[in-house]
Amino acid sequence: MPELPEVHALVADLDHRLRDRVVARLDLMSFAALKTFDPPVSALAGQGIRSVTRHGKFIDMAVGDLHLVMHLARAGWVRWTDGTRPAPVRPGRSPVAARLVLDDGSGLVITEAGTKKSLAIYLVRQPADVPGVARLGPDPLADGFTRDVFAGILASAGRSQIKGVLRNQSIIAGIGNAYSDEILHTARMSPFKPASMGADDGSRLYDAMQATLREAISRSEGLAASELKQEKKTGMQVHGRTGEPCPVCGDTVRQVIFADSTLQYCPTCQTGGKPLADRVLSRLLK
Structure with missing residues (x-):
């Protein structure tokens, strides 16, 4: 499971790649991974990515006025794709849970290995709308964590x-x-x-x-x-x-x-x- 140091580095890498890019769509291959329904994922289309940050182990992409929040759980991961060779997806058998596609065809492939599916994706108006984020204790690397x-x-x-x-x-x-x-x-x-x-x-x-x-x-x-x-x-x-x-x-x-x-x-x-x-x-x- 990725923990604070890996999520910290992953967020830095994603922020470098995604900041100021425009989202074309979010494709869901595992509908169970999406834990929210309002706003709909179609609301991401055409929106610019303002930043990628973290809350504990949660990844927070600020997209327009919304937040696309992910928790990778035990076996989830994210990889970058330039969009030239998309991997085939076989329903029920592929580890691909979702794809975030940018307006030039590049983007992120969100995967989860194994049979225990715990990866979670939320589209919310504020990060605190995600129950797991709202319950988080203090960050051990924050200045106030004395x-x-x-x-x-x-x-x-x-x-x-x-x-x-x-x-x-x-x-x-x-x-x-x-x-x-x-x-x-x-x-x-x-x-x-x-x-x-x-x-x-x-x-x-x-x-x-x-x-x-x-x-x-x-x-x-x-x-x-x-x-x-x-x-x-x-x-x-x-x-x-x-x-x-x-x-x-x-x-x-x-x-x-x-x-x-x-x-x-x-x-x-x-x-x-x-x-x-x-x-x-x-x-x-x-």
Whole structure:
């Protein structure tokens, strides 16, 4: 799933390509992907693209007086096409969910791999009309996201596991499963540690969050959309690296499997050398 650093870089690439271009139409191949009906997608025709920005993991294209908002979910992606060789689309079998076509035939192909279709497209008058955007917590890279603000978030979360707090979009926008693993590894902190931690731990976690996200953005800066997935994968230290040596201490990276996701961690760096029980009801490690 693309998270804040990839969406940040993707938005920069799309803004460069799309700003001041004119939309011809939005073609939907997966009608289930469109979550709104008013305004109709036909309202995009002939409208200029003013900017491409983000809200957490949501991509926001300002088109005329409207906003075309996308959430790529677990397996969605966007690629640029010059329009010269459109890929054939087989209904029910193609990964193509939609195409945004510009007035010269170029544009974006929006795809979603796999069988679990969660990609969502909204055409709204204001970004806050999208329920997921309206529920977003603060952006961790915003100027107002200070150490004190983060301390307040941790205190409010109480005994909730810190892994879940970091990836809860209503608490902090943009961090998902992968970067929460990376942040906690950098902070040398158990994913099951309660959020209501001491000031020193909270400060260390804040520094790890800022460093991890900003370094990932720096690595992705200037890359085309087609290169971002590989950059994310190669930049991970523990996430997706079960069974490999930790790059910090050399211990074996382990994982905990949940119903719909996994987390990875280093026992030596994060849990005092103790492996976490690999089940949903693992006991918290302080």
